[in-house]
Amino acid sequence: MVAIFRNFSTARSSVQYIPRRLSLYAADRDLRRLDGNSFPFFDERKQLESRLVSLLDGCDGLVQLKQVHARVYRKGLEQCCYVLAKLVRTLNELGVPVDSYQRLVFRQVRCPNPFLYTALIRGYSVQGPFRESIGLYTSMRKEGVDPVSFTFTALLKACGAALDLNLGRQVHAQTMLIGGFCSDLYVGNTLIGMYVSCCDLGSGRKVFDEMLHRDVISWTTLIVAYTKTGDMVSAGDLFDGLPVKDMVAWTAMVTGFAQNAKPREALQFFKRMQDAGVETDEVTLAGVISACAQLGVAKYAKWVQDVAEKSGLGPTDNVVVGSAMVDMYSKCGNIEDAYLIFKGMKERNVYTYSSMILGFAIHGLAQAAMQLFNEMVETETKPNKVTFIGVLAACSHVGMVDQGKRVFSLMEKHYGVVPDGDHYACMIDLLGRAGHLNEALKLTETMPVKPHGGVWGALLGACRIHRNPDIAQIAASHLFELEPHAIGNYMVLCNIFASAGRWDDVSDVRKLMRGKGLKKNPGCSWFESKEGEIHEFFAGDTKHPRSSEINGVLEDLLQRLKGLGYQQILSSVAYDVSEDVKKGILMAHSEKLALAFGLLDSSANRPIRIMKNLRICEDCHSFMCGVSHIIGREIIVRDNVRFHHFNGGTCSCGNFW
DNA sequence: GTAGGGTTAG
Numbered sequence: 168m169v170a171i172f173r174n175f176s177t178a179r180s181s182v183q184y185i186p187r188r189l190s191l192y193a194a195d196r197d198l199r200r201l202d203g204n205s206f207p208f209f210d211e212r213k214q215l216e217s218r219l220v221s222l223l224d225g226c227d228g229l230v231q232l233k234q235v236h237a238r239v240y241r242k243g244l245e246q247c248c249y250v251l252a253k254l255v256r257t258l259n260e261l262g263v264p265v266d267s268y269q270r271l272v273f274r275q276v277r278c279p280n281p282f283l284y285t286a287l288i289r290g291y292s293v294q295g296p297f298r299e300s301i302g303l304y305t306s307m308r309k310e311g312v313d314p315v316s317f318t319f320t321a322l323l324k325a326c327g328a329a330l331d332l333n334l335g336r337q338v339h340a341q342t343m344l345i346g347g348f349c350s351d352l353y354v355g356n357t358l359i360g361m362y363v364s365c366c367d368l369g370s371g372r373k374v375f376d377e378m379l380h381r382d383v384i385s386w387t388t389l390i391v392a393y394t395k396t397g398d399m400v401s402a403g404d405l406f407d408g409l410p411v412k413d414m415v416a417w418t419a420m421v422t423g424f425a426q427n428a429k430p431r432e433a434l435q436f437f438k439r440m441q442d443a444g445v446e447t448d449e450v451t452l453a454g455v456i457s458a459c460a461q462l463g464v465a466k467y468a469k470w471v472q473d474v475a476e477k478s479g480l481g482p483t484d485n486v487v488v489g490s491a492m493v494d495m496y497s498k499c500g501n502i503e504d505a506y507l508i509f510k511g512m513k514e515r516n517v518y519t520y521s522s523m524i525l526g527f528a529i530h531g532l533a534q535a536a537m538q539l540f541n542e543m544v545e546t547e548t549k550p551n552k553v554t555f556i557g558v559l560a561a562c563s564h565v566g567m568v569d570q571g572k573r574v575f576s577l578m579e580k581h582y583g584v585v586p587d588g589d590h591y592a593c594m595i596d597l598l599g600r601a602g603h604l605n606e607a608l609k610l611t612e613t614m615p616v617k618p619h620g621g622v623w624g625a626l627l628g629a630c631r632i633h634r635n636p637d638i639a640q641i642a643a644s645h646l647f648e649l650e651p652h653a654i655g656n657y658m659v660l661c662n663i664f665a666s667a668g669r670w671d672d673v674s675d676v677r678k679l680m681r682g683k684g685l686k687k688n689p690g691c692s693w694f695e696s697k698e699g700e701i702h703e704f705f706a707g708d709t710k711h712p713r714s715s716e717i718n719g720v721l722e723d724l725l726q727r728l729k730g731l732g733y734q735q736i737l738s739s740v741a742y743d744v745s746e747d748v749k750k751g752i753l754m755a756h757s758e759k760l761a762l763a764f765g766l767l768d769s770s771a772n773r774p775i776r777i778m779k780n781l782r783i784c785e786d787c788h789s790f791m792c793g794v795s796h797i798i799g800r801e802i803i804v805r806d807n808v809r810f811h812h813f814n815g816g817t818c819s820c821g822n823f824w
Numbered sequence: 825g826t827a828g829g830g831t832t833a834g
């Protein structure tokens with residue numbers, strides 16, 4: 168593929184490339200120019216052409232389109248590139264495969280003009296095979312037909328879709344070589360897009376910097392490129408310099424923050440956007456809702472639903488907003504509201520179903536998830552890879568090993584979704600949680616794709632549940648290579664060694680962490696008060712104004728639980744200290760502080776909702792179970808992985824998390 | 825002909 172365009176720089180002046188087709192095309196063009204409007208025949212023909220084009224415009228199905236095509240023939244316009252280019256464009260829009268119809272139309276034309284060529288090139292650039300676009304461009308040039316600017320936008324799009332940077336560079340060179348196309352605004356913008364798609368942000372930036380004229384699209388293309396690499400600072404700098412900001416540019420920033428796990432910044436930006444009087448549409452809202460989902464706070468969920476309803480973009484009628492809200496409510500711990508939104512939606516797509524299935528999964532409602540999946544496959548909505556992650560996760564969280572294995576084996580055969588590393592991670596999780604650690608290890612070592620951090624992490628997590636320090640060491644050695652800075656992995660291994668009383672190993676891991684300059688993430692829980700304020704608690708925290716009341720509540724709960732036979736689980740402390748110190752550490756865990764505050768603050772009969780940044784420990788889990796029994800109220804804890812619904816002394820996770 | 829989207833397991 169080196170320099171496929173080598174010969175074309177001189178194509179226009181080279182006799183060998185100006186054969187029959189060009190002369191025919193030129194003759195046709197000249198004839199029409201000479202004809203002008205002086206002949207009544209020409210006017211008639213023009214009218215006929217326009218009528219056929221508007222007929223094509225109105226076609227919304229292949230049957231209609233074929234009828235119009237037959238009419239084109241009957242009227243003797245089967246060589247008219249103006250009408251045929253429109254026909255090809257309409258076929259492209261309908262998603263008809265280029266080779267099945269458009270190419271046939273094209274072959275019957277003796278001298279295709281640049282627009283007909285471009286229409287076909289565009290077809291390939293959208294649906295592939297992308298390289299066919301280049302092939303067509305090559306023959307176009309061989310025939311001496313000059314490209315137009317949107318020939319290049321189509322070609323560049325194909326290069327971007329094919330992720331072929333080399334080819335993109337060659338097309339870029341062509342735009343400069345054959346006559347100033349690179350100064351066309353559309354071509355410039357598409358060039359930036361091509362470089363960005365091919366992961367060459369530097370070249371995209373260079374095109375942007377050298378453009379004579381830019382518009383808001385040039386800026387936004389680059390802003391999005393920065394947000395996708397996680398560089399929100401550069402994105403923000405560009406945005407600040409953008410002279411006229413439109414809704415799309417604002418949305419790119421809001422969504423960028425949400426996608427980079429900065430939900431508070433996303434909401435702040437959205438508020439700025441509203442203050443600037445910029446309109447909101449479903450895409451903006453999708454980003455805002457995703458930010459609210461990450462915060463997991465009921466107050467924000469209600470607020471954003473209000474905003475959506477007021478903009479006429481409520482979840483009932485808008486599938487994008489609705490799907491995002493299903494996810495948001497389930498991540499706010501409110502699976503009932505998530506399901507209400509889901510049921511109320513007029514249209515549901517793969518995002519809607521996947522969000523709901525994942526919602527059921529993280530709330531431990533495996534049967535509901537399976538049932539919904541079965542309902543889904545009876546609709547026309549095809550499950551995708553995320554849907555299967557939801558289904559497998561649901562099985563995993565309740566130990567439905569056989570069901571999970573069955574789904575996994577049918578994924579590719581029945582639904583055409585090839586299992587990737589993520590799906591294998593789910594399977595390792597499923598087997599490992601259920602205690603089949605050797606089988607899980609074997610699958611990890613024999614899986615057809617290279618296991619990533621998620622796979623070894625699932626195995627390590629299973630070793631923690633089933634206290635297997637030996638397999639844990641194997642998993643951890645891979646993890647420390649793949650994710651050397653992920654503190655959680657080191658902590659899990661510490662905990663596994665601590666539970667086994669292997670304090671020398673604990674100390675080795677701590678040394679390893681210190682050597683890499685890693686520090687444990689402090690445990691943090693938060694609770695939303697009646698007034699919608701967020702109260703944050705760290706482990707061992709005494710800074711809260713009601714700290715002494717909180718301790719009083721905890722002491723009282725502890726005594727009452729002890730009366731029912733509760734014993735503190737000292738192995739949850741990964742420090743080699745005395746029993747009394749361990750007991751003290753356990754009672755100061757952040758989720759216990761949040762629970763006590765929740766009891767002081769919230770209204771009776773309402774569930775107490777606590778959020779936590781780390782996984783809940785065994786002692787807190789057991790404590791929460793007991794408290795839910797004593798107080799007769801539901802306690803919902805969202806840890807970094809899933810939700811626990813504590814009710815009447817048991818948890819929805821079945822002590823299996 | 826060019827820009828922004830919601831769901832991802834440990």
